[in-house]
Amino acid sequence: MLLFFIAITANAQQSSKPITLKELLSRVDQQAPTLLTDSAAILIRQAQAAETRSNWLPNLRLNYQADIGSGNNTTGPYFGFGIIPSSSGGIHNTNVTTALSDNLGIAALDWEVYNFGKYGAENRVANSDVKVEQNQFAQSKYQLQAFTISDYLQLLRLQDYLDIQSRNIQRNEEIRRSIESLAKSGTRAGVDTSIAEAELSKARLNYIELNNQLKQVQLQLSAVTGMPYQSIVPDTTVEATLIGQPSAYLFPADTSNHPLINFYRSVYQNSLEREKLVKKLYNPKVSLEAAAWGRGSSVDAAGQYNSLSTGYGFQRSNYLVGVGISYNLFDLRRKQLKLRTQKASTDYAERKLQEQQQLLSVSANQADVEMQTALDRLKEIPNQLRAANAGYRQKLSLYRNGLTDIIELDAALNILYRAETDYMQAKYEYSNALFQKAITENQVNSVLNLLK
Numbered sequence: 019m020l021l022f023f024i025a026i027t028a029n030a031q032q033s034s035k036p037i038t039l040k041e042l043l044s045r046v047d048q049q050a051p052t053l054l055t056d057s058a059a060i061l062i063r064q065a066q067a068a069e070t071r072s073n074w075l076p077n078l079r080l081n082y083q084a085d086i087g088s089g090n091n092t093t094g095p096y097f098g099f100g101i102i103p104s105s106s107g108g109i110h111n112t113n114v115t116t117a118l119s120d121n122l123g124i125a126a127l128d129w130e131v132y133n134f135g136k137y138g139a140e141n142r143v144a145n146s147d148v149k150v151e152q153n154q155f156a157q158s159k160y161q162l163q164a165f166t167i168s169d170y171l172q173l174l175r176l177q178d179y180l181d182i183q184s185r186n187i188q189r190n191e192e193i194r195r196s197i198e199s200l201a202k203s204g205t206r207a208g209v210d211t212s213i214a215e216a217e218l219s220k221a222r223l224n225y226i227e228l229n230n231q232l233k234q235v236q237l238q239l240s241a242v243t244g245m246p247y248q249s250i251v252p253d254t255t256v257e258a259t260l261i262g263q264p265s266a267y268l269f270p271a272d273t274s275n276h277p278l279i280n281f282y283r284s285v286y287q288n289s290l291e292r293e294k295l296v297k298k299l300y301n302p303k304v305s306l307e308a309a310a311w312g313r314g315s316s317v318d319a320a321g322q323y324n325s326l327s328t329g330y331g332f333q334r335s336n337y338l339v340g341v342g343i344s345y346n347l348f349d350l351r352r353k354q355l356k357l358r359t360q361k362a363s364t365d366y367a368e369r370k371l372q373e374q375q376q377l378l379s380v381s382a383n384q385a386d387v388e389m390q391t392a393l394d395r396l397k398e399i400p401n402q403l404r405a406a407n408a409g410y411r412q413k414l415s416l417y418r419n420g421l422t423d424i425i426e427l428d429a430a431l432n433i434l435y436r437a438e439t440d441y442m443q444a445k446y447e448y449s450n451a452l453f454q455k456a457i458t459e460n461q462v463n464s465v466l467n468l469l470k
Contacts (some may be wrong), residue, residue, distance in 0.1 A: 036253040039170050040466055042243060048168050053162065056155040063151040067144035074137050076129030076306075078378035083122040084330060119329025120315040127308040133227050134301035143295050148287040155279040160277040162242065164457045167226040169239050171450050173252040178442040181224040185382040186435050189410075190218040193427065196418055210424045217428060257445045259469055260452055261396065266468055267389050271459035273378050281373040289364040296357045300349035310337040378458065383457035399437075399444045406430075406437035 023404065045292050047053065201211055233247065240247035281463040312332030316324045413430035416422040456465045 036251045038253050039256060039469060042170060043163055043166055045243040045245060046162060050162055050242045053159055055159050059113040060151045060155055063148040067148050070140050070144040076127055079126045082123040086326065087117050088115055097377060105177040116323050118316045118323055120312045120313065121330050123332065124309060124311040127304040130303050131306050132304040134298060136298040136301060139295040139298040146291045148282045150288050153284040157277045157281040163462060166239065166242065167254045167453050169235050170252055171446060173232065174233050174254065174257060175253060175446040176228055176235065177252060178223065178263065179228045180232065181229055182438045182442060183221060187221045188224060189431060190214065190221050194218055213424050255366040256469060257449050260449055261445065263468055266465065267455060271460045271463040272461060273382060273459060274355055276378060276460040278374055279378065282374050286371050289367045293357065293360050293364055296353065296360050300353040302345040305342050306341045307342055322385060382456045385451065385458045388451040389455050395444045396448055397439045403437045403441050406434040410434040
């Protein structure tokens with residue numbers, strides 16, 4: 019039943035059409051939840067930039083009021099705590115509390131027409147914020163691409179492990195059949211059958227564990243692609259295709275335009291733009307001021323209190339137009355303090371950019387070393403595999419002829435198993451080193467173009 023289950027699992031995996039790495043990356047670009055979230059963040063920054071561009075619009079306020087009350091004033095100026103600074107004067111020598119009516123309508127325009135570059139600096143900062151968000155999205159996309167490639171290569175590795183384990187099961191079954199035949203004829207002791215059965219069971223358990231690991235990786239890829247995990251079956255020709263092209267790793271590095279560097283460069287540029295904004299933020303402001311207003315009152319020019327209804331409707335109208343300039347002298351100190359803080363942020367962003375450039379350079383050198391090691395390993399590993407395979411076949415023949423024991427046969431089988439897994443690991447490490455080099459040097463597309 020266990021063998022039947024393994025066969026069913028293997029057939030189910032083989033029945034699914036393999037998905038290429040390009041197709042998988044395309045699904046990630048379209049369906050990954052993190053990318054959908056990051057793309058929405060770009061829209062927020064773009065909306066904020068559009069909002070900033072409207073800062074130049076003037077203020078035009080319309081006000082109207084109709085009132086009833088007394089006009090028992092006394093002479094003396096005061097601050098109106100509102101939009102109408104006023105001087106009030108009394109019109110009677112005695113205290114008069116007779117009610118009167120009046121109304122007032124005002125249209126006031128306040129337009130900061132020139133502020134020595136503040137509007138332009140605000141727009142550049144807003145556009146820089148959009149650029150930072152876009153580069154952060156590109157970086158997230160690139161990192162997710164690297165994650166997907168890594169998991170895809172893990173799928174290939176585990177699939178190779180399963181194939182090796184399947185062959186190992188077949189060899190153990192072959193050994194067990196030979197032992198059973200020899201035991202029945204009295205040539206071999208029955209204990210050899212127990213040893214062979216234990217080795218066969220161990221091989222089956224390893225297969226089950228490897229199959230579980232493969233499904234876990236499939237589930238991880240399913241989370242970022244939206245595909246059913248059972249349908250994520252790797253194209254097993256990838257490794258052979260890359261190994262078959264010796265010049266696959268000979269591509270020019272492009273670290274200066276690496277998404278990671280572009281992100282930190284945009285953060286640094288954004289900080290520089292904010293420095294410029296601070297310098298413009300406390301400049302003088304030139305404003306255009308204009309107002310028109312009308313007013314009516316139930317008290318006439320002779321001081322007579324007429325009917326309250328006569329106080330509604332405008333009896334006098336005025337207008338006022340002027341240009342003003344304002345500057346707060348204490349803004350000089352505020353500017354110095356804020357600029358000092360922003361310069362510290364700029365210095366940090368620049369150091370962070372330099373740090374990432376250095377780390378990327380080190381990673382590129384490490385990738386070159388790993389690439390060369392993987393190439394050397396691939397050249398040597400076939401010798402081990404041929405020798406191990408020949409040794410196992412010889413030991414199996416000797417065992418069947420009664421010239422060696424089960425212990426030596428199992429040792430030969432384990433050597434062959436290790437040689438096959440070493441060869442599989444060498445193929446995986448070559449492909450992994452190649453893609454790590456491509457990811458570090460911003461040349462993933464160059465490698466993908468070599469595949470179908």
